Amino acid sequence: MAVIPIRLFPDPILKQKSKRVRIIDGSIQKLISDMFETIHSVPGRVGLAAPQIGIPLRVIVIGLPEEEDIAIINPEIVRRRGERLIDEGCLSLPGYFGQVKRAESVTVKGRDQNGKEIRIKADGLMAQALEHEIDHINGKLYLDHLESMDKLYKIEPEETQL
Numbered sequence: 329m330a331v332i333p334i335r336l337f338p339d340p341i342l343k344q345k346s347k348r349v350r351i352i353d354g355s356i357q358k359l360i361s362d363m364f365e366t367i368h369s370v371p372g373r374v375g376l377a378a379p380q381i382g383i384p385l386r387v388i389v390i391g392l393p394e395e396e397d398i399a400i401i402n403p404e405i406v407r408r409r410g411e412r413l414i415d416e417g418c419l420s421l422p423g424y425f426g427q428v429k430r431a432e433s434v435t436v437k438g439r440d441q442n443g444k445e446i447r448i449k450a451d452g453l454m455a456q457a458l459e460h461e462i463d464h465i466n467g468k469l470y471l472d473h474l475e476s477m478d479k480l481y482k483i484e485p486e487e488t489q490l
């Protein structure tokens with residue numbers, strides 16, 4: 329396992345659409361364990377998408393405090409419910425927060441690290457993290473949801489980042 333440096337805005341990999349994973353093998357399992365090690369190496373990191381560490385594949389991980397770690401391969405949002413305005417930060421844009429519109433709850437399907445089909449229904453921070461990380465594999469940043477760049481504001485570095 330290894331902690332990998334996080335790609336920062338405006339690295340072009342963050343604007344790229346990531347490729348679907350075709351075969352879930354040891355290299356994908358290694359990628360997932362590196363992603364978990366990378367988020368758990370610094371407090372406040374709760375989610376990560378593979379392109380943020382330079383790998384343009386559709387793999388995301390979520391590691392919320394006091395909850396089980398979740399890795400999803402080829403995740404897709406199959407349902408969005410409700411709408412809310414919420415503050416959001418990104419590990420690829422450290423030191424900033426912006427207010428974005430997110431769903432209140434989402435249902436996501438995909439596969440786990442063993443290739444088993446999974447379906448997750450989530451609300452709260454988990455729903456926000458899922459939408460944020462799935463945006464990453466589609467080459468989107470939360471900046472793309474802001475009305476304008478002056479909606480960004482500076483935060484303390486230890487705040488939750490996705």
Ligand SMILES: [Zn+2]
Pocket residue numbers: 417418419420460464490
């Ligand atoms: Zn992010």
